[in-house]
Amino acid sequence: MHVIESGIGELIQPPDLNAFREWNRGKKSRALVDKVMTETEAVSRFVYDGCYVGTELYGTVRCPMSLVREVVRQGKRDLRVAGQGVTELDLWLGAGLVKKLDITYIGLEVYGTSRALRRAVESGQVESVVEWSNGGITWRFKAAAMGVPFIPVRAMLGTDTLKYSAAKVVECPFTGQKVCLLPALILDVALIHVHRADKYGNAQIDGISGFAFEMSRACKRLIISAEEIVDTLEIRRYPDRTIIPYYLVDGVVHAPYGSHPGEMVYCYARDERQLREWVEASKTEEGTQAYLNKYIHGVANHQEYLELDFIHLRVFEELESQR
Numbered sequence: 001m002h003v004i005e006s007g008i009g010e011l012i013q014p015p016d017l018n019a020f021r022e023w024n025r026g027k028k029s030r031a032l033v034d035k036v037m038t039e040t041e042a043v044s045r046f047v048y049d050g051c052y053v054g055t056e057l058y059g060t061v062r063c064p065m066s067l068v069r070e071v072v073r074q075g076k077r078d079l080r081v082a083g084q085g086v087t088e089l090d091l092w093l094g095a096g097l098v099k100k101l102d103i104t105y106i107g108l109e110v111y112g113t114s115r116a117l118r119r120a121v122e123s124g125q126v127e128s129v130v131e132w133s134n135g136g137i138t139w140r141f142k143a144a145a146m147g148v149p150f151i152p153v154r155a156m157l158g159t160d161t162l163k164y165s166a167a168k169v170v171e172c173p174f175t176g177q178k179v180c181l182l183p184a185l186i187l188d189v190a191l192i193h194v195h196r197a198d199k200y201g202n203a204q205i206d207g208i209s210g211f212a213f214e215m216s217r218a219c220k221r222l223i224i225s226a227e228e229i230v231d232t233l234e235i236r237r238y239p240d241r242t243i244i245p246y247y248l249v250d251g252v253v254h255a256p257y258g259s260h261p262g263e264m265v266y267c268y269a270r271d272e273r274q275l276r277e278w279v280e281a282s283k284t285e286e287g288t289q290a291y292l293n294k295y296i297h298g299v300a301n302h303q304e305y306l307e308l309d310f311i312h313l314r315v316f317e318e319l320e321s322q323r
Contacts, residue, residue: 004178005169007162008046010102010128013052015149015184023220028247034199035252036229039070039302042251046221050078050099051188054141054219057210058084058134059109060262060270064193064225066255073296076202082185084134086114087262087278093120094288100128102185104137110220111279116288132156132162132182136210140185145217145237150181190219192244193258195267196234197226201249204241207265216228216244225255227267257304274309 047053053071054074055064068088072095082102083089087104092098093114106114108237118185120126134319135155156162157169157180172179197203203224205210205212205287216222224244229252235242257266261271261278281287 001164001170001173003170005162007130007165007167009164009166010100010280011126011166011183012102012128012130013185013187015063015144015186017144017147017149018186020144020186020220021147027220030247032200032246035201035246035249036199037251037253039066039225039253039255040074040254042223043067043070043074045074046223046250047074047076047189049076050080051076052080052082052186053189053191054081054187054215055085055088056190056212056215057208058105060259060275062193062205062210062264063088063259063262064223064253065260065262066258066305067191067223067225067253068092069296069302069305072292080123082137082139082187083164085139088276090114090116091277091292092168092281093117093126093280095292095296096120096125098126100130101126102130102132104132104134105200108275108279111276115282115284115307130166131161132167133161136161136165137185137284138169138214140221141187141211141214141218143182143184144186145214148184152179152181154180156180156199176200177195185218187219189221189223190215191223191225192216193227193264195224195226195264196228196230196245197224197244197249197252198230198232198235198246200232201244201246201252202232202235202242203244203249204238205243206241207283211244212243214260216248220249221250222249223253224249225253225258227256227258227264229254257306258302260306 078099261274263270281291
């Protein structure tokens with residue numbers, strides 16, 4: 001195909017689909033084994049310095065916050081990151097863990113742009129920032145899940161998003177029209193929070209499924225955190241809800257309120273009080289570190305994090321029950 005235009009962004013994780021297939025054949029067990037572990041165990045086993053890691057979903061919706069905080073607690077370094085994040089990627093940026101970033105959007109929604117991102121980029125802490133549309137990053141995961149090196153789309157054409165991406169524009173061999181080619185994106189590790197899972201890793205999501213389907217099939221290692229761990233018979237009652245099958249999963253973590261201070265559809269709304277606390281704290285480097293010390297380094301695990309805010313969470317639960 002004739003390449004008409006190329007984005008100037010770095011291709012942070014060049015796709016090697018043959019190697020990915022070999023990984024899945026050789027490293028992914030199909031056995032029904034108990035994969036339940038703590039956040040500490042899961043992050044220690046599967047997340048490593050320099051790995052390419054992705055989080056799902058976007059905004060403050062169903063984010064794997066208990067896992068995200070554990071990554072900060074263990075001080076993983078030089079991470080290459082993909083996601084559509086707000087608080088979760090903001091915490092990693094504030095903690096100085098991110099080296100390269102495939103970015104769609106990192107902001108604080110109604111509270112404005114991310115100060116942590118601005119400081120990290122302007123200081124040179126983040127060495128490379130590559131832009132993609134929200135759909136673009138999802139389609140890159142879809143290409144990897146499909147086992148193809150790229151996926152053709154019409155999105156991003158004629159925009160600066162394309163200019164600062166690593167996409168290419170080609171002449172379609174069938175129509176002669178311009179088509180944008182998005183390279184497949186294979187993660188080393190993916191972090192996904194779900195409503196329920198069994199001990200083997202069969203995972204279900206209520207409401208919007210986001211890009212959990214694509215991401216779970218585009219990663220070498222997958223850590224699932226779940227609001228509930230249920231019996232496999234319960235999973236089998238509603239097989240249409242099982243977005244992620246067990247054989248894709250490497251670790252299952254029981255994490256009630258695992259998306260807090262974000263929201264979990266049908267379970268709880270987002271915690272505006274703590275989100276505003278982060279917004280104010282993240283305005284300065286000193287405030288950021290104070291927040292991280294209070295909510296991450298000052299507690300040993302997710303349970304202690306919840307206990308730190310126990311009184312507020314009880315009020316939060318009561319308000320939710322009255323909705």
